[in-house]
Amino acid sequence: MDLVVLLKLVPDLAEELEIAADGRDLARDWLSYLTSEWDEYALEEALQLKATSGATVTCLALDTGSVEELLATCLARGADRVVKVGSFERAPDSHTAARAFAAALKEIPADLILTGVQAIDDLDGQVAPLLAAALGLPHVSVVTHIGLAGDGRTATVNQEYAGGLVAEFEVDLPAVLGVQTSREAPRYAPVSRVRQLMKTADYGAVAVTAEGGSGLLVEAMSIPEVTGGAEMISGTVEQIAERVATLIRERGIGLGGSR
Amino acid sequence: MSNDVFVLVEHRDGAVADATFELLGRARQLAVAAGGEAVALLLGSGVEALSSKLGAAQRVLLAEDAGLAEFTPSAYQSVLVPIVQERAPLLVLATNTGVGMDVAAGLSMACGLALAAYATDVALDDGGPVITTQLYAGKVNVRVRFRDGRGIATVVAGAFPAEAGQLAGSPIVERVTVSALDGRIRFRRLLRPEAGDVDITRESVLVSVGRGIGEADNIALVEALAAALGGAVSSSRPIADAGWLPRTRQVGKSGLRVKPRLYLALGISGAPEHLEGMRGADLIIAINTDARAPIFGVAHYGAVADLLDVVPALTKRMTG
Ligand SMILES: Cc1cc2nc3c(=O)[nH]c(=O)nc-3n(C[C@H](O)[C@H](O)[C@H](O)COP(=O)(O)OP(=O)(O)OC[C@H]3O[C@@H](n4cnc5c(N)ncnc54)[C@H](O)[C@@H]3O)c2cc1C
Numbered sequence: 001m002d003l004v005v006l007l008k009l010v011p012d013l014a015e016e017l018e019i020a021a022d023g024r025d026l027a028r029d030w031l032s033y034l035t036s037e038w039d040e041y042a043l044e045e046a047l048q049l050k051a052t053s054g055a056t057v058t059c060l061a062l063d064t065g066s067v068e069e070l071l072a073t074c075l076a077r078g079a080d081r082v083v084k085v086g087s088f089e090r091a092p093d094s095h096t097a098a099r100a101f102a103a104a105l106k107e108i109p110a111d112l113i114l115t116g117v118q119a120i121d122d123l124d125g126q127v128a129p130l131l132a133a134a135l136g137l138p139h140v141s142v143v144t145h146i147g148l149a150g151d152g153r154t155a156t157v158n159q160e161y162a163g164g165l166v167a168e169f170e171v172d173l174p175a176v177l178g179v180q181t182s183r184e185a186p187r188y189a190p191v192s193r194v195r196q197l198m199k200t201a202d203y204g205a206v207a208v209t210a211e212g213g214s215g216l217l218v219e220a221m222s223i224p225e226v227t228g229g230a231e232m233i234s235g236t237v238e239q240i241a242e243r244v245a246t247l248i249r250e251r252g253i254g255l256g257g258s259r
Numbered sequence: 260m261s262n263d264v265f266v267l268v269e270h271r272d273g274a275v276a277d278a279t280f281e282l283l284g285r286a287r288q289l290a291v292a293a294g295g296e297a298v299a300l301l302l303g304s305g306v307e308a309l310s311s312k313l314g315a316a317q318r319v320l321l322a323e324d325a326g327l328a329e330f331t332p333s334a335y336q337s338v339l340v341p342i343v344q345e346r347a348p349l350l351v352l353a354t355n356t357g358v359g360m361d362v363a364a365g366l367s368m369a370c371g372l373a374l375a376a377y378a379t380d381v382a383l384d385d386g387g388p389v390i391t392t393q394l395y396a397g398k399v400n401v402r403v404r405f406r407d408g409r410g411i412a413t414v415v416a417g418a419f420p421a422e423a424g425q426l427a428g429s430p431i432v433e434r435v436t437v438s439a440l441d442g443r444i445r446f447r448r449l450l451r452p453e454a455g456d457v458d459i460t461r462e463s464v465l466v467s468v469g470r471g472i473g474e475a476d477n478i479a480l481v482e483a484l485a486a487a488l489g490g491a492v493s494s495s496r497p498i499a500d501a502g503w504l505p506r507t508r509q510v511g512k513s514g515l516r517v518k519p520r521l522y523l524a525l526g527i528s529g530a531p532e533h534l535e536g537m538r539g540a541d542l543i544i545a546i547n548t549d550a551r552a553p554i555f556g557v558a559h560y561g562a563v564a565d566l567l568d569v570v571p572a573l574t575k576r577m578t579g
């Protein structure tokens with residue numbers, strides 16, 4: 001059984017985002033990047049499935065110039081193989097990414113393809129269902145549980161809805177799943193091990209062409225005025241607590257609150 | 260090709276989702292402006308009666324089959340692709356849920372239609388549809404158009420008022436023949452969440468914590484504040500994922516929708532999936548160390564501060 005995980009880097013939201021001069025993209029020069037949170041869950045779930053089924057785990061990332069650390073981290077955590085796909089000046093749109101992965105997966109065996117359910121920069125939709133459609137494979141998004149059948153031909157998959165409702169599906173393999181969460185928190189890989197692997201790892205590479213773009217025309221990007229709504233309370237911690245307490249009491253909440 | 264605006268109807272247990280009504284109301288306005296019809300796409304088994312709830316649409320395309328009794332991505336896809344290809348509507352709107360994500364992206368790739376995700380507004384001008392979407396967990400807005408003038412949008416819940424779409428009526432019901440369904444995904448069962456110790460949808464005060472709480476041991480701090488306020492503790496998704504609070508305390512898209520008198524958002528960034536569940540609260544007060552956290556965009560009051568400092572100080576005042 002061959003599991004494939006697709007991962008990518010996204011801007012770290014702890015840093016301040018700014019818009020580029022043309023008003024149509026982020027100012028990317030000073031951005032720092034992190035592995036997309038949901039891709040981490042997809043990798044962890046693949047490694048959990050590897051432990052219980054003996055499957056192999058291959059991690060794919062589009063080669064946007066600096067994915068060695070991302071891929072070395074996958075190896076350090078227990079992936080068997082890592083592959084750089086294509087060659088891109090910067091992260092492409094989701095449709096292009098899906099076409100590139102679809103082309104790469106013609107050469108890489110995959111019974112189950114896992115990726116994050118979404119990423120914070122998916123303007124033109126999520127890669128998992130786009131890839132599935134490009135490959136003509138079945139797809140489920142918002143997956144919170146994966147079980148592999150003993151014969152390796154199907155998987156049992158949970159899809160989560162609002163209010164904690166969950167549908168259980170049986171899915172014929174090969175299939176593509178958009179992972180929402182893993183059964184365990186993503187495992188830790190020692191930084192020293194990642195650094196070492198970055199130098200020694202055998203990065204596979206697949207050349208692909210992916211054309212057509214997303215079909216979207218970006219007219220403008222902007223940072224919303226987040227404080228437009230809230231009246232901001234400034235001052236020391238004690239002053240803030242005092243003002244909040246007053247706001248709450250004014251509404252008759254917490255008067256002689258139970259203890 | 261038409262100037263119709265299609266809406267994929269999400270329904271469960273014989274009820275149409277609120278988010279679908281939000282889309283229907285908007286679709287009606289857009290279709291009128293574009294000179295087309297608002298068309299509801301209703302898939303299921305024995306669901307014709309639901310069309311009387313879809314009065315905001317001028318037409319319901321009804322696809323019924325035993326294999327559509329429950330949503331599966333592959334069966335829906337095999338019904339929807341030919342409909343969208345043949346009728347080439349101006350716009351297809353779906354909610355930004357698991358169902359919507361599965362269907363919209365599949366349609367986009369299979370029909371060669373552009374897709375705009377996380378839409379918070381859909382409008383029309385002479386140039387055709389203009390979509391505003393939210394990226395980077397709500398920290399950036401993007402305005403886009405479709406290169407080919409038509410396309411698909413998945414819309415975040417709460418983008419439009421549901422009331423405008425909740426019109427009773429008798430739209431034209433047009434049955435669509437269902438040919439072979441793609442059966443590679445088979446529905447097995449629906450798992451309903453177990454009731455929790457506390458029903459957060461009934462609490463009038465919620466002290467809600469996010470990843471800013473730092474570690475599990477700090478939950479006790481907010482428990483104390485909730486007790487002092489006579490309320491309950493709720494959370495964002497990562498806190499439930501980590502097992503620090505039960506899933507039944509989770510607010511948001513995949514959790515519960517709450518509308519308390521007071522919602523204290525502590526260390527919650529305000530991702531669209533969280534805002535969906537709480538933006539209707541009467542009074543929202545947010546404490547966050549990041550002045551740019553989108554939660555301040557929906558809060559009534561906010562403070563840029565460390566919750567680990569503010570919470571004990573506030574608890575002291577409310578108990579003292
Ligand atoms: C299909 C799907 C469904 C989802 N459903 C839900 C849902 O139902 N509910 C939900 O909440 N999320 C949901 N999410 C997840 C959502 O996208 C966000 O990842 C999540 O809401 C972020 O939670 P958070 O705000 O606690 O964490 P973060 O985004 O990490 O934010 C933590 C915040 O804490 C602040 N902070 C850090 N330290 C402190 C401190 N000491 N004092 C004060 N502030 C501090 C930071 O500035 C930051 O703003 C869903 C995602 C998907 C893909």
Ligand SMILES: Nc1ncnc2c1ncn2[C@@H]1O[C@H](COP(=O)(O)O)[C@@H](O)[C@H]1O
Binds near residue numbers: 211
């Ligand atoms: N390199 C590629 N570039 C663009 N689209 C691709 C590529 N590879 C696969 N696809 C998509 O995958 C679909 C099925 O491809 P195929 O399996 O070759 O018939 C095609 O219709 C394309 O949409």
